[in-house]
């Protein structure tokens with residue numbers, strides 16, 4: 001699958017995603033072959049980009065099952081949060097079923113092949129952010145061979161970590177521009193609020209509550225609210241804090257554009273031992289790739305290619321498949337291994 005400009009469509013391409021108009025109408029379904037009428041309709045609706053199947057890249061594995069589980073879980077998020085906020089213990093487990101399905105699936109997977117870096121500038125930012133943090137944390141917990149109960153508890157802590165933000169005025173949460181000291185002091189209260197909310201649910205164990213309450217603590221003791229350090233911070237919180245920062249900086253926020261994946265990754269690696277537990281940063285590095293399979297990269301030699309394979313231990317040097325020359329003419333596909341071509345660097349993600 002790749003993103004292409006509508007102006008570059010010639011017809012006969014297969015759509016890889018549904019096309020929804022601004023007012024929410026389904027214009028074209030995924031799997032449909034594009035014809036001239038479709039192209040003029042797309043232009044009429046001012047749709048400039050579409051995802052199309054790349055028939056030369058059919059063997060790229062995209063985890064559509066994980067994506068569909070994620071979509072279902074996302075739909076349950078308002079229910080989960082509302083049940084928590086109202087202390088409705090009866091329905092909380094029912095609302096969590098889709099999340100448990102997601103966790104069970106992840107625990108059986110070795111690698112992450114979903115595109116974690118898709119633009120996440122949705123209105124329901126908090127839901128997406130909590131769910132992404134939950135998914136990433138679960139992958140890491142699975143790598144640590146957590147048993148089922150432990151994995152569920154870690155996932156719940158990640159899912160609930162920011163629920164306390166619902167107690168803070170949205171004018172502060174959604175403020176455009178930097179926060180004043182006073183506003184930041186208010187934001188800093190949210191781990192307490194999160195703790196308060198989930199403590200009212202008797203079935204939630206203490207390890208989940210600690211994971212939530214400590215997610216802004218830093219490994220060197222400079223975090224908040226307790227300023228605890230190292231292994232005094234619960235392992236859940238140490239894992240969640242990495243995933244929390246990573247998913248937050250890879251999203252568009254009010255006060256800045258998202259980092260590109262490499263910058264977000266670098267931020268995590270460069271904060272090892274200060275913000276984050278170095279052992280867990282190492283785990284993060286060995287679990288997630290900088291550029292997921294199927295992403296299109298522009299290289300310093302002007303060539304563009306799709307990520308088709310990762311080089312274990314070298315998350316920023318994948319293998320790319322090139323299918324166009326520098327003038328965008330289709331060529332016999334070939335592969336470039338960035339690990340063997342260290343003079344070539346990645347300029348941007350397309």
Ligand SMILES: [Fe+2]
Nearest residue numbers: 161162215216
């Ligand atoms: Fe937070």
